[in-house]
Amino acid sequence: MLYNDPHRWGFTFQANAQMSLAKLHEQPAKAPVKVMERSIYSARYCFVENLYKNKILQPVEYEILKDWFEVLISNDSCHLDLIVYLRTSPETCLERIKTRNRPEEQSITLDYLYQLHECHEQWLSSRTRTVKTPVLVIDADQTRERVYSETNTHLINLASC
Template sequence: MAKIIVIEGNISQGKTTLMDGLAKKLSQLQKKVYVVKEPVDKWQEVGILQEYYKNPKENAYKFQTYAHITKINNLVSLQSSLSNYDYVILERSIDSDILFVEANRDNFTDVEYQMYLDWCSTFRPLVKSFDFQNATFVFLQNHVETCYQRVRSRNRAGEEHITLDYLRKLEALYNKYMSEKPNKIILGSNLDIDQKDFRVNGEHRENVVNYIISQL
């Protein structure tokens, strides 16, 4: 059965770049790797991501529910072939979706919040083959101000509405969430990821990837 590696962290920390670099290195080591990225393109295609950032009060429940369902669908389609791979690398766990809901709690009615929790409980058994209990979590721990500047510079549709306050809420929620994970690799000041941006610094990206592999 494949070993699950989950890349976790705030918005605009380079998760996708890191996943690609890690997958490439593991493949060079003769490992069979499958990468599962968040279906951001699909969220943008239907327009819900842009609508959510534009009017979170109106669209938080719609977006978070749709995001969770599409991520579940990605895992369901992979589930039957897990044994074909040595590693499956995920961009965020479905279990960390709740952090984004909690950061948006003021934008959910009590009814919507309970409905969301019920949806998650209903869908969870569909991906029971994914052993998240024994997964390795790689936690990107950039300073929140760095995340905010990167959000601004990458100019993704809809993200111009992301606030520093929202990122700070996510940071606090993530720190608590990750503190409870027994199998984790923290990437922060130990690898100077604020000053050395591995998204554009190939040498540093390789150093970060090698560090992760040494900890697996």
């Protein structure tokens, strides 16, 4: 839906994503470390920003999503202790998307992946970023096994602190 008609579905998709991610943040941790693939923060600072920059979101939709984000993060369940950034080149992302071969991802372009990569770089690598949570950057262009091993090592160290 989103990729085929972003102007129609951008706001709807992103509002649903924020709601779903907020619910995940609210779920109690079942282990000493709670790991999430994406967070409400990446939704706000990468996906919402990219939609707005590309004029897919109207200014009023952008403001609604920003305000809603602020309300959602005022809940302590959205607190982050660490952001693990699996930095992956857009080319590697596209290759993995093609390997997964999911029908809903067929229209994702390399240009779109470059845009999202730039949003993540700006959000997580910038000294001016708004989220002051520490960021661990892992080179995810490596093999799946190497990325898993490196990530797991850091998470074990975090859990033992």
